[in-house]
Amino acid sequence: MIAGLIGVTGINRHSREIKDSSGRVVGRVSCRSNSANKKTPKRVNYNMRQISARILKCKTSGSARMALTGARTKVAQLKRQMNDYGIDRYELEHAIIHATKIMRVAKKKLKHLQEEETVKKGGPCAGEQAEMEEEFEEQLFEDTQNKESADAYGDDTAQEIMRDLQQEIQREMMKAMQEEMQQMLQEMTQESGLDELMEELGASFSVDMDPEDLEAMKKKHRNEELKDILEADMKYLKAIFNKLQREKEAGSSIANAYANAMSDSGGVSLELCGAEIPVDAAVSPDMAVMTEGANIDYMA
Structure with a gap:
């Protein structure tokens, strides 16, 4: 037996x-x-909903600014992974593309909320101030990233103090510029009789915008932001689905490859x-x- x-x-x-x-x-x-075993590339640790969820929850320009900083940090982190040759390059490239699109949505959300807050508070040239603040913050973020890369082992406390000092100087400069521009505009209005013209220049110069118009503007802004996020998500998911489909098709040919190896x-x-x-x-x-x-x- x-x-x-x-x-x-x-x-x-x-x-x-x-x-x-x-x-x-x-x-x-x-x-x-x-047949030789192929080394499987490392998967990319990326949650496509992490930043976009924060963006959708933002109600003020302050929270939107924090979400924008987080989006920029995520893009920088993903780009640094390009140096890892063992990672899945296809997934990483599409993760960077998606994160960059979400970062643009964060910038748009910040701009929209600043416009809405400007309408509520009124005041001339507030829109221009918001744009200048955003440009300054972008430059500050880039400078900070470059400095951290060059001085990876430097004094973290000193760097933090320097960043706080730069931000404080920026706020003081913007405040002084706003007050000066308001004063100049008031003088020009009094001298040239432009009171009626000022009332027709739009919501950014008016404190009397109808609540209905303000709500309509908010709704329009939220729809634009959601549309951009959904488009970015759909393209990213389509790319990942195509990759998984190719892997599935490749897996179905294992039996044929096995038979060939036996011959x-x-x-x-x-x-x-x-x-x-x-x-x-x-x-x-x-x-x-x-x-x-x-x-x-x-x-x-």
Whole structure:
């Protein structure tokens, strides 16, 4: 009576020993494959909803500014991963594209909220001030990133103090410029009789915008932001879906590749009493399963 016992002797070699009722090995069926294992690239750790969710929740320009900073940081982090040659390049490239689009939405959300707050507070030239603040913050962010890269082992406390000082100087400069521009505009209005013209220049110069118009403007802004986020998400998901589809199709060809590998110097062989007998490659190793009570003829 012969019993079958399965064993694995290597990554690309599978064998099945054939024993008699006394436990003596009388034969062995082995399967060898010469195909090399491919190293799977590392997946990109990227949550496409992380930043966009923060953007959608922003209600003030202050929170929008923080979301914009987070979006810029995420883009910078992803770009630094380009130096990792073991990572999935396709996923990383599309993650960077998506994160960059979300960063643009964050900038748009900040600008929209600043416009809405300007309408509520009124005051001339507030829109121009918001644009100047944004440009200054962008430059400050770039300078900070460059400095941190160059001085990775520098004094963190000193860098933090320097950033706080720069931000404080920026706020004071903007405040002084706003007061000066307001004063200049008031003088020009008094001298030239432009009171009626000022009332027609638009919402950025008016404190009497109808609540209905303000709500309509807010709704328009939110729709634009949501539309941009959805478009970015759809394109990113489509790229990832196409990649997964290609991987699935490649996986379905493993059986064919296995059969081809069996037809070369590898393959299936039957060893009985020290003599190795080639077996047709079309025979699957699973067909050689030995169960208790099965019989096999062999020459002693």
